[in-house]
Amino acid sequence: MYKSIGVILVFVFLFAACDNSSKPEKPANLISKEKMSDILYDLYVINAAKGVNRKLLEKNGFIPETYILDKYNIDSLQFKESNRYHTFNSETYKDIVEKVKARLESEKSIHEEQLKEDAKKLKKKQDSINRVDKNKKRTKKSKDSIA
Numbered sequence: 001m002y003k004s005i006g007v008i009l010v011f012v013f014l015f016a017a018c019d020n021s022s023k024p025e026k027p028a029n030l031i032s033k034e035k036m037s038d039i040l041y042d043l044y045v046i047n048a049a050k051g052v053n054r055k056l057l058e059k060n061g062f063i064p065e066t067y068i069l070d071k072y073n074i075d076s077l078q079f080k081e082s083n084r085y086h087t088f089n090s091e092t093y094k095d096i097v098e099k100v101k102a103r104l105e106s107e108k109s110i111h112e113e114q115l116k117e118d119a120k121k122l123k124k125k126q127d128s129i130n131r132v133d134k135n136k137k138r139t140k141k142s143k144d145s146i147a
Helices: 001-019 035-059 066-072 076-088 090-146
Strands: none
Touching: 001 035, 001 076, 035 066, 035 076, 066 076, 076 090
16 A cells, blocks of 8 residues: 555656646645545545455446545546645645555554454454364263263
8 A cells, every 4th residue: 555655656746846837826726735635545545445456446336536526526627736736835745645644554553453353353253163163072972972
């Protein structure tokens, strides 16, 4: 997942660096840093999901671009202009990306903890099943030896 984030960030910074124009004007409908952070977070999560099971998303008719635009009630031009404006100021964009990174890491640790808890529960359940099976075998052996 971090590799995908890195690739996207490098692409964005290269795109911004290759642009010979002067500082872009502030768009009238500029997306705030907080909202941009939320949008990028969702984009990274969706990108990771596409990497894991693209066919399932396609089968269910999930279109990431449309989903993001609808969810945040923005259009592609507004996103493009806002992203361009924010990327021009590298400190601002760095802050946005750091928020996204922190949120992804937080979510990752929450999910890892949940996986550990689920594994413990599964092991406990399997242990109790094994005990019951062992007791059944002992009982059957005892009955067989008595007969």
